[in-house]
Each structure stands twice: as structure tokens, then as C-alpha cells.
Amino acid sequence: MSDQINSRRRFLRIAAVGIGAMEMSLSGLVRAQSNQSAQGAIAANGATSNASFGQIKQINAGTLNVGYADVGPENGPVVILLHGWPYDIHSFVEVAPILAAAGYRVIVPYLRGYGSTRFLSGKTMRNGQQAVVAVDIIALMDALKIQKAVFGAFDWGARTANIIAALWPERCAGQVSVSGYLIGSPQANKAPLPPKAEFAWWYQFYFATERGRLGYEANRHDFSKLIWQLASPKWSFDDATYDRSAEAFNNPDHVAVVIHNYRWRLGLVKGESQYDALEKRLAAAPVITVPTITMEGDANGAPHPDPAAYAKKFTGKYQHRTIDGGIGHNLPQEAPKAFADAVIDVARM
Template identity: 70%
Template sequence: MKSIKEILYGYFSKTAIIALVVTMSLGIIAPSLQAQQTIQKQEIPSDTSVSSAFQHTKKIRAGLLDIGYAEVGPSTGKPVILLHGWPYDIHSFEKSSELLASKGYRVLVPYLRGYGTTAFVSPKTVRNAQQSVVALDIIAFMDALKIDKAIIGGFDWGARTADIMAALWPERVSALVAVSGYLIGSPKANENPLPPNAELLWWYQYYFATERGYKGYKANTGAFNKLIWKTASPKWSFDEETYQRSAKAFDNPDHVDIVIHNYRWRLGLTPGEKQYDELEAKLAKSPDITVPTVTLEGDANGAAFPLPENYASKYKGKYVHHTLTGGIGHNLPQEAPREFADAIIEADSLSR
């Protein structure tokens, strides 16, 4: 025989079920269920932060490449294209891009060939990294995005690329920011030996010239590049998370071949491609740059770099140079993001 407690429990359970069926059939939802349904229907807002833009890059077909890039700022803003170097990636510009976007600039930061999400369209394309080719990549990037003219800024390979664009295609560059200034060179010019203390700074260039160097870089890319970060920016205290965020870009399957070709080509140890000979001939003459320019240098740059007084005459347009103090090394945009952003704004003002 059931107890009174069991009878009451069964009664109220059946009553609750009947009530629920009735309310559902009449379209009456209990407040708690209504709230739950509302939550389920709400769309989760997309993350439009700068960090998300750099983590989840866009991609566009541009010439020989599918170029991965971060984009921040209003689409109607004045275009700014920022170019990284070796062994760095787009994250060198994350903070400065945020500052520029807040000022209304449209900032685009592409991965160079051999880095990050940038990939060759065809497996048959020569993994070539001579200087003119990298510049042509960025011209193709601008064409793909229908950008006629942009402010171009960069450091290391990126500064060389920006210099080349300004020298050969000044109509595409409204203003220029080049860390370490004028970096255009040629294999012929690089035949001239440097003083021993300067040659010492290029140790990795000679390492890469050997088969042992190729194998060593391929086997130890992450550790090798962290060493360069430390020696090129001896006073920059970056943490492991910061390095690993950029180190992912070195997992690109073409990275090692691109880096090795770049440094061997500079020394004349491996050829470029014939179709770029005319451009390289122009660059070998060290062409002047006429677009408005700001050059920057850090007071603690541990990498090889030319002295500002040795290249100032190459900039024939409006020109300003700043040497940043406070222990700023080779990765200047990441070490001094506000000063780099200010230089972009200053270069823009010189163009008006």
C-alpha cells in the first residue's frame, strides 16, 4: 500500500506534466523556459579586437601568392601597409596598428613570402627571395586590394622592401617609414669586405651560405630565431609567450628555403631569376628616394645597420630622422610601438 507521501508526489508530478503540456499547447512558456529560449536565440557577437585580427588573418590572391594579412581600422581610412623582417612576423606591429587604427587609418600587415599563412599558389614557383621579388609581392598585394597608394613602413626585410617600393614605384607610396634607413643593396656591392667587427654581426649570413647552415636552420629554426631576437635586441625583455606567438609564422613550409635563398642571393652565391634582372639593375645603382620619409633607429640595435649620416642623402624629399633612446633594439616597432606609430603619422603629415 502506497504512503500518503508517495500518492501526493505522484499526483503533483502528473499535475505538473499536464500543466506543462497545456501551457505549451497554448503558446504560454514559463518565464524560466522563455529566458532559456531567448538565450539560445541570441547571436554571440564576433570578436573584432586587434588581437583577434592578428590571430585570425585574412587571405587574398596576389600575384604568385595567397597572402595572409591582418587588417584593422576603418575600411575608408588612409591605407598603411606595414612590413616585417626576419626572423619576425606581423605581431611586431600589433600594438602600433591598434594606435594607428584609433586615429582612423586602415592598417594592413601582410606576412611576407615564407611566413605565416602566406602561401605560394603553385608548387612549381621558384622559392626566390631576392629583394625585388619581395617588393613585387607587396605591389601585387596592393593591386589585389585595389589600393592605388599607401603609407609604407617596415623594418629589416620590411624596410628594404619599403625602400624599394618608394624608389621604383613612388606613385604607389604616399609616405615612407624605414627603420635603419636605406637598405637597398646588390650582390655586386656585397662583394666588398667590411671591417672585422661589422663582419662579425653577419655571422649567420655566412652560416647560411653552407650546407651545414641550411640543415642547422631547418633543424633548429625556433631556437635559432630566438637567439637572433636576443642578440639583435639585447635590452628587450620579451617573454616566452611573446616569442611563441611569432614563432608560429616560421612553421610555414617555405620558410627555410626563402630565408636561405635571401642570404645566399645577397652574397652572389645563388642566382635570382632572369625576369627580375632589369629591376635589380636599377636597384644596383642605389636609386634616390623622393617620397616623404621618416627613418628610425634604436640606440641598442644589436644587428648590423648603417649609420644615419651615411644614408640621409639618399632621401631627396621631405625627410626626418629619429634615434630612439631607452634601450630600443632591432625589432623597433614591437619594442617602441607608440614611437613607430607616431613616425607613420609624422610621415603622413610630411606628404600633405
């Protein structure tokens, strides 16, 4: 009888151990599946994307040595993607592969003052006026022997694409422009805006001061992160995603170019005289005749015009698309498929 009891006890102990191990195994499996699901969700909205462009190429173009990503078939129709402030080429890190898969050659340059783009001469003015950034891109196209391209852009990049489309339409096959028509002038910017709109431009007034220049120089990482948060209030980007782009702000000319850009807009500093004729044409707010799709996120926290205010500036084939789902100012990175689809669609218009 005692042997039977002991045997039964041993069996129960073994069974208990086995059940415990099974529970631990199942628990681990559930956690693993949960983590995989969470990672999939994060990857879907791009919040922790570790995607990279890989090798960045360099080429002398105009007054710059430009750093740029070159993705897709070398002989494909060209798309040029242009970032703004305070962003960099990684705004398009998920857009470019979609376009490359569709057969496009995708060029994504660092603008002057960002990333690996450098001035060829220390004597060149660190100019940020609107015309010179467009001239930079025309020079890049010439250096790469690209006669014509479709442009996809936002922020400073959208203004640059607008200028190229307006002044050099023979170089622009079409454009996707986030926030629409952004060509302006210091003269037009003298007109005061309603208080709410002026408040949205707080950083422009900060940059107009020496305190602002010093503050941005000392705190460019945290300052730019704040702009990201304000401009895209519903975008849950993580530190790794932001830091990947923030590396581009360590460019030695970044602060000088940014400060000059915003001071020039307010007429507080002059540009370079060789661009006066271009700026005069831009001050007349020229219409854009090339095929255009304008886009806006439904949660854009950055200053931006209402689509109805600029629709008539596009006199060629034209569409506007508002992207829902809490999409902010950095639309290409927050909604890469919608942006890539628009680029493909405008190329076919």
C-alpha cells in the first residue's frame, strides 16, 4: 500500500512540474506572439522604422557638394524627393522603395545645410533664400544629367518644387506638393497675419533675434524635436526615428542656412544679388502649369494655407488630396504609401 502511495506522489510531483513547464512555455509563446504583433503594428506606422538608404553618394553641383540617395533602376524615369526643415532625407525612406519597385529612379538629396551636403568654398554666403535652394536642385539635375523629373516634396522642399515648376517647367514633369502653393516674398510677408496665425510662426520671430540664433545653435536637437511634436501632434515617432534624422542637423552650415532662411522671409536680411531677377519673378506669384497633386494631412500642426486659398495657382491638371488618420506635417514619413501613390499618379496625369 505504501509503495502505491509513494508512486502516486511521485507521479503527481512529475505532473505538477510538467504542467508548470507547459504554463511557462505557453506564457512565453503568448508573450512572443504579443511582441511580434506589437512590432508589426509599430512597423506599420513607421514609428520605429530602422530603414536606411544605405550608401549616400556625393557629387559637385553648383556651389555645393551634394549628398544624395539614389534608389531604383538607373534608366528609370526620375523622381526627385525634397525634404524641409527640420527634417532630412529619411522622410522618404519608405516612399523611395515603393517608387523604385514601380520602376522609378529616385533621387533624394540633402538640401544645403543638411547631412553630407557641403559648400565647395568657405567664401560662399550661407544663403537660405527660396530661389537659391531651387537653383541648387537645378544644378544637381545638371550634374546628374537629368533633363526632367517628377518632384515629391514638403515644407522647404515643396516650396522648392513649386519654384522649379513655375520658373523651369521644362525640367518638371509633375509635382506632389504637401501644403500646396508655398512661393512667397519678403514684401508679401510684411503684411501682418491674424493673431492665431502669427502665434503658429513663433519660431520665425525667435530666429529673428540673436538670442534665437544662439538658442538654436545650442539646442538644435531638442528644438527640432519640439517642432516635430508640434507639427505632427498625433504621430507617435520614437527617439530612434527622430535621432536618425537629427544627425543631418549637425552639418556645420545648418544653423547659418536656417537662420538666414527665416530672417530673409521677414525682410530682415538680404539675399544674393545674382538671384534678384528670380526673386522678382517669384514675388509676382506665378501660376504653375505642370500636373500637380497637392496633399494635406488632417492633423498638420504646422502653419499651412487652406487648400481653397491656392487651388487657382495650379492651372494645369490638378488634384487635391487630404489624408486622414491623424497625419501631420511630415506627410511622406507618416503616410508613405499615400504619398508614393500620389507621385505615381501625377506622373501619369
